[in-house]
Amino acid sequence: xxxxxxxxxxxxxxxxxxxxxxxxxxxxxxxxxxxxxxxxxxxxxxxxxxxxxxxxxxxxxxxxxxxxxxxxxxxxxxxxxxxxxxxxxxxxxxxxxxxxxxxxxxxxxxxxxxxxxxxxxxxxxxxxxxxxxxxxxxxxxxxxxxxxxxxxxxxxxxxxxxxxxxxxxxxxxxxxxxxxxxxxxxxxxxxxxxxxxxxxxxxxxxxxxxxxxxxxxxxx
Numbered sequence: 445x446x447x448x449x450x451x452x453x454x455x456x457x458x459x460x461x462x463x464x465x466x467x468x469x470x471x472x473x474x475x476x477x478x479x480x481x482x483x484x485x486x487x488x489x490x491x492x493x494x495x496x497x498x499x500x501x502x503x504x505x506x507x508x509x510x511x512x513x514x515x516x517x518x519x520x521x522x523x524x525x526x527x528x529x530x531x532x533x534x535x536x537x538x539x540x541x542x543x544x545x546x547x548x549x550x551x552x553x554x555x556x557x558x559x560x561x562x563x564x565x566x567x568x569x570x571x572x573x574x575x576x577x578x579x580x581x582x583x584x585x586x587x588x589x590x591x592x593x594x595x596x597x598x599x600x601x602x603x604x605x606x607x608x609x610x611x612x613x614x615x616x617x618x619x620x621x622x623x624x625x626x627x628x629x630x631x632x633x634x635x636x637x638x639x640x641x642x643x644x645x646x647x648x649x650x651x652x653x654x655x656x657x658x659x660x661x662x663x664x
Contacts (some may be wrong), residue, residue: 496534501570501663502578503600504529504539505608512609512625512636512653516543517548517566520628524661531578531663540568542660544611544619545627555616557590567591568662575662592617592632600660607657612637625653 467626505528514520518540524530530539544551550565557563561571569575575584577600585597611624620637635650651657 445582493536495538496661498537498573500574500576500607502576503542503584503663504531504578504661505601505605505658506661507658509630509656509658512599512628512634514541514543514625514628516628517543517545520659523659524562527610527661529578530661533562538664539661540566540664542568542608542610542662543624543628545624546619548627550619551592551612552590552617553620556594557592557617561591564591568664575600578663605660606656607651607655608660609636609651609653609655609657610660620650623650 504527506523507529508527510523514523520543521539524539524541531537543549543612548564548566549568551557551567551569553559553563569587569591570587571587573591574586575597576582577584579597579602582602583598584600585593585595609625611619611628613620613623623634623636625631625634625636631653634653636653638648
């Protein structure tokens with residue numbers, strides 16, 4: 445009997461999309477029933493939980509090392525999303541790779557983003573946001589209004605990650621010229637920006653793209 449009723453309601457809703465006639469019905473039983481019917485009939489895509497946006501965001505380092513060929517920025521982001529160390533809660537949280545290249549991900553085009561956040565391209569840090577280590581919740585740093593930081597941050601991983609490659613030049617959050625393993629698609633000889641998990645902005649040096657290192661991942 446219950447199955448028949450559900451089937452009738454479902455068929456009926458294809459022909460007559462339920463509507464609310466009164467704004468005051470929001471949140472009522474009628475409203476919730478309406479949303480259920482819309483989900484069942486595929487008339488809205490809101491059946492899946494919303495993607496959360498972090499206010500206190502987290503860093504973690506991948507459980508596996510990679511050379512400079514990371515499938516580009518998109519491939520590196522996918523690595524972060526599928527790594528065994530990615531926090532399981534909230535379930536739909538998004539993490540992206542702490543990497544830059546000349547086109548797909550840019551932090552600043554002038555030293556320390558004197559032009560403001562308009563210089564960002566798919567940048568992974570937010571303005572005026574606190575960042576923590578996923579492993580233990582210890583605060584690393586709080587970004588400024590340009591979505592960067594100019595003071596030494598805390599360690600982004602515990603235990604400390606001795607090396608990461610980022611593509612940054614020496615200071616100022618600018619991408620190192622041709623120093624990003626051909627936009628993270630080359631894993632043989634090229635040299636890229638070198639950093640460590642307790643020095644997220646590069647201070648100098650570099651490393652060969654053939655050298656395997658972990659990727660730092662940042663919650664969005």
